[in-house]
Amino acid sequence: MSSILIIDDERAIRNTLSEILQHEGYKIDVAENGEEGFEKFKKNSYDVVLCDIKMPKMDGIEFLEKSREVNPDVPLIMISGHGNIETAVEAVKKGAYxxxxxxPDLxxxxxxxxxxxxxxxxxAETKTLKRKISKVQEIIGESEPIQKIKDTIAKVAPTDARVLVTGENGVGKELVAKWIHEQSxxxxGPLIEVNCAAIPSELIESELFGHEKGSFTSAVKQRIGKFELANEGTLFLDEVGDMSLDAQAKVLRALQEGTITRVGGDKEIKVNVRVVAATNKNLxxxxxxxxxxxxxxxxxxxxxxxxxxxxxxxxxIPALVDHFLTNICNEYGTAKKQIAADAVTMLQQYNWTGNIRELRNIVERLVILSDKTITAKDVQENVRM
Structure with missing residues (x-):
């Protein structure tokens, strides 16, 4: 049963639309102004929103802009008795369906x-298909430590337990986080990723918790943070060891209380988020x-x-090399190249300071520079041993 949110300050309109649409088999939720509608939109899942334009507190255009930040996939149908062609064009430009x-003509x-x-x-079907495609990208390897990771993910993923993934740069911590989400x-729900090392310390709080318009010099409009965007899903905090102490305190509070407060705001916002964190540091x-x-x-x-x-x-390494050969040759639109056994042996003896990321780069280099079969000589000439 499809669910519809009706936002209109006129009770008669709300009641009439509710009765008609319930009779048509839709599940209906209502709000009498934009603020109430926006709160319901953030907390619940709707298939369609009917929204009046002229309303007190928050008009339909403002609701449209804010709702696009939370979930741009939900179609919004704007309705108004004060309509003109300019209003219609503005609404459609801002993302109205x-x-x-x-x-309204019934x-x-x-x-x-x-x-x-x-x-x-x-x-929704497209996203499901994309998730199914992503599941093909398995964690490659049958070594004892990798098998242990797979077994742990199978046990942990169905729960809401927080997970801390550690390891050197390039070992595949992000892939582990994605698999935890995929099997949960x-x-x-969404998997929202935040690279804590790539965001300046003065902006990390805004990135995680959002900010209100005017809360600082460049805050020209309200911003929804990653915690809110990850609601009902998973938040992946990559390189969490690089987060500032101030941001750490706020993250701790969010985990303890299940609420966040935007920068420059005083309203507590409930969030239902599972956190998976990763770091290359010894915490x-x-x-x-x-x-x-x-x-x-x-x-x-x-x-x-x-x-x-x-x-x-x-x-x-042999399984990883074969996996990368398949993917890279597919990307280049060429037949899959073979690799000699002694060439694989040489790769197994290499000191992998860059881990999986470095291995993929080297396999790509060998695909480009070698003939149909990658030989030990190719490895010797193109890989600094």
Missing amino acids: DYISKP NRLLITIRNATDKTTLV NRCR MEEVEARRFRLDLYHRLGVILIHVPSLNDRRSD
Whole structure:
């Protein structure tokens, strides 16, 4: 049963539309102004939204802009008795699915809603297919440490336990986080990734928790943070060891209370988020150096997964090389190249300081520079041993 949110400050309109659409078999939720509608939009899942334009507190255009930041896939049908062509054009430019004048023509309204719900279904099916495709990209390897990781993921993923993934750069920590999300009960929700090392310390709080318009010089409009965007899904905090102490304190509070507050705001916003964190640092050493909070470490590290370096899982290199050969040759649109056994042996003896990422780059180099079969000589000439 498709669900529809009706936002209109006129009770008669709300009641009339509710009765008609319930009779057509839709599940209906209502709000009497934009603010109430926006709160319901953030907390619930809707297939279509019918939204009036002229309303107190928050008008339809503002609701349209804010809702696009939360979930741009939900079709919004704008309705108004004060409509003109300029308003309709503005609404469509900002992402509205369609625009209907009051009083609405019943047949046109029902057709528009039916088409909008079809669009929602197609978007959902497309995302499902993408997730199925992503599941093909398995964690490659049968070595003992990799098998242990796979077994741990199978046990942990269906729960909401927080996971801390550790390991050197390039070992595949992000892939582990994605697999935890894919195999979890939250797989239909979003997986939101944040690289804590790539964001300046003065902006990390805004990135995680969002900010209100005017909260600082460049805050020209309200921003929804990653915690809110990850609601009902998974938040992946990559390189969490690089997060500032101030941001750590706020993340700890969010994990403890299940609420966040935007920068420059005072309203507490409930979030239902599973956090998976990753780091290439030894967090206990960071705790001793007073660069990382011990209480946050214990909050994040309910389950600990260490991803070994490639040098510690050399038996997986033949499978990884074969996997990369297939993918890279497909990307280039060429027949899959073969690799000689002695060439693979040479790769197994290499000191992999860059781990999986370095191995993929070298395989790509060999694909480009070698003939149909990659030989030991090719490896010797193109890989610095």
